[in-house]
Amino acid sequence: MTFTYSWYDCDASGNACTQIGSAGAAQYIVASGDVGHAIRAQVTAKNTVGSVTSLRSTPTATVQAAAGSGTGVSVGFDVAVDRATTTPWNAITQDNLFTIQTTAGSMLDTWGQGMSSVNVPQWVANVHAHHRLAMITIGGIADQHWEIACNDTYRSAFVTNLVNYMVTNGFDGVDLDIEDNTWAAQNPPAAAWDTCVRVIATAAHAATTAAGARPIVSEDVTTPWMGVYLKNDVGYVDQFNLMTYGDSCANSCASFASDVGRTATQGIPKAKMVLGIDLIDRTPQHAYQTLGSTSGALTTASATSSIPVSPLAAAIPAGTIVLATTENPPAHYQLFTTTGAAAGATSIPVNSATPNYAYPAGSHVQSDYASPWDCGNIADYASQQGLAGVMVWDIHEDAVLHNGSLPCFGQIAPYVAPPGQPT
Numbered sequence: 001m002t003f004t005y006s007w008y009d010c011d012a013s014g015n016a017c018t019q020i021g022s023a024g025a026a027q028y029i030v031a032s033g034d035v036g037h038a039i040r041a042q043v044t045a046k047n048t049v050g051s052v053t054s055l056r057s058t059p060t061a062t063v064q065a066a067a068g069s070g071t072g073v074s075v076g077f078d079v080a081v082d083r084a085t086t087t088p089w090n091a092i093t094q095d096n097l098f099t100i101q102t103t104a105g106s107m108l109d110t111w112g113q114g115m116s117s118v119n120v121p122q123w124v125a126n127v128h129a130h131h132r133l134a135m136i137t138i139g140g141i142a143d144q145h146w147e148i149a150c151n152d153t154y155r156s157a158f159v160t161n162l163v164n165y166m167v168t169n170g171f172d173g174v175d176l177d178i179e180d181n182t183w184a185a186q187n188p189p190a191a192a193w194d195t196c197v198r199v200i201a202t203a204a205h206a207a208t209t210a211a212g213a214r215p216i217v218s219e220d221v222t223t224p225w226m227g228v229y230l231k232n233d234v235g236y237v238d239q240f241n242l243m244t245y246g247d248s249c250a251n252s253c254a255s256f257a258s259d260v261g262r263t264a265t266q267g268i269p270k271a272k273m274v275l276g277i278d279l280i281d282r283t284p285q286h287a288y289q290t291l292g293s294t295s296g297a298l299t300t301a302s303a304t305s306s307i308p309v310s311p312l313a314a315a316i317p318a319g320t321i322v323l324a325t326t327e328n329p330p331a332h333y334q335l336f337t338t339t340g341a342a343a344g345a346t347s348i349p350v351n352s353a354t355p356n357y358a359y360p361a362g363s364h365v366q367s368d369y370a371s372p373w374d375c376g377n378i379a380d381y382a383s384q385q386g387l388a389g390v391m392v393w394d395i396h397e398d399a400v401l402h403n404g405s406l407p408c409f410g411q412i413a414p415y416v417a418p419p420g421q422p423t
Contacts, residue, residue: 011234038060039060040058074412075274077393089132091413092409095127096137101138105158134171136169138174150199166207167215175219176219178197188229219233228267244259260275270385275381276391278393279408312348321350323364379415382415
């Protein structure tokens with residue numbers, strides 16, 4: 001008898017299988033794209049008279065990411081209308097070009113949303129020159145044609161056009177940002193939504209990238225409500241980008257824990273989750289400005305009414321400030337609200353609860369909640385929880401908000417998987 005082998009990524013029940021690996025190999029080594037999948041082997045036996053029999057193994061347990069070993073995936077969105085020359089290559093594994101859109105038919109809108117200003121082949125070549133994966137995103141909140149492009153009339157041609165665009169432009173995968181109001185208004189899960197994702201994922205996975213790999217299919221998830229709509233996509237989608245844009249780690253990452261826990265309960269496996277960090281203006285992470293340092297020690301064992309500081313060079317307006325130790329990222333930090341303080345003041349009135357920590361003299365006082373601290377702690381949280389990684393919206397905003405420096409990505413970088421050729 002002679003034997004040949006093939007390998008498959010399947011859902012947790014061993015169904016909805018897609019072939020992976022090199023045909024005929026008797027051994028398969030799991031990779032990051034297998035996280036969240038059960039794996040099955042198919043063995044084909046042939047004897048000397050030509051009789052052929054094939055059998056599949058029972059499914060393995062679901063492949064898990066290694067907790068605490070780094071986030072692995074770090075996604076940066078490159079918004080076409082707001083591009084810059086600075087890209088933190090050491091802190092990303094996927095560069096997502098945002099965005100093409102569906103149309104009221106089978107064609108793609110590859111020209112709007114700022115895409116007309118992008119030389120797409122050159123952009124992809126630049127990403128690959130830095131040994132990162134180039135992804136194309138389709139959709140966004142302005143794209144309300146999904147239910148038309150993916151109906152029975154247009155679906156086949158639409159999916160063909162999308163996969164062809166991905167392949168001919170050299171992308172390593174496609175990110176589905178489906179925020180279609182028609183589907184969202186239906187009771188979950190929406191059958192047409194599931195059908196669309198399954199057909200796209202199946203067609204994309206059947207293609208081959210320029211590096212000879214199976215393309216990645218990711219799907220964006222608006223937390224906390226969307227997970228229940230996407231639970232049937234798990235066996236088809238490699239990565240779920242959680243748009244946790246209102247979350248922070250200011251309180252032991254409790255907001256992330258809530259969104260992750262709820263989304264997991266809705267049916268999305270943690271090992272496929274990527275946590276979203278927003279650097280625009282919707283969350284406090286973007287406000288990074290040092291205001292001063294403490295002139296003496298301060299304990300927060302009980303409610304604190306003021307923070308002793310060296311004379312302030314400038315007035316502090318009313319709002320939220322953070323007190324933190326001097327490590328980067330700090331081992332301890334706490335948010336306070338203040339009514340403000342004048343220039344030259346030696347204390348800042350604050351209103352706070354505990355936790356209990358003794359901050360030494362020289363601790364930092366900063367406005368709001370500092371970007372690099374939160375980014376580092378979000379990446380650490382993702383790592384410790386065994387999640388797939390983090391993503392940043394958008395990739396250049398860190399430099400825009402911090403005079404050309406990249407403190408957020410600097411904090412993410414130690415958690416990112418080592419770079420390599422796109423696979």
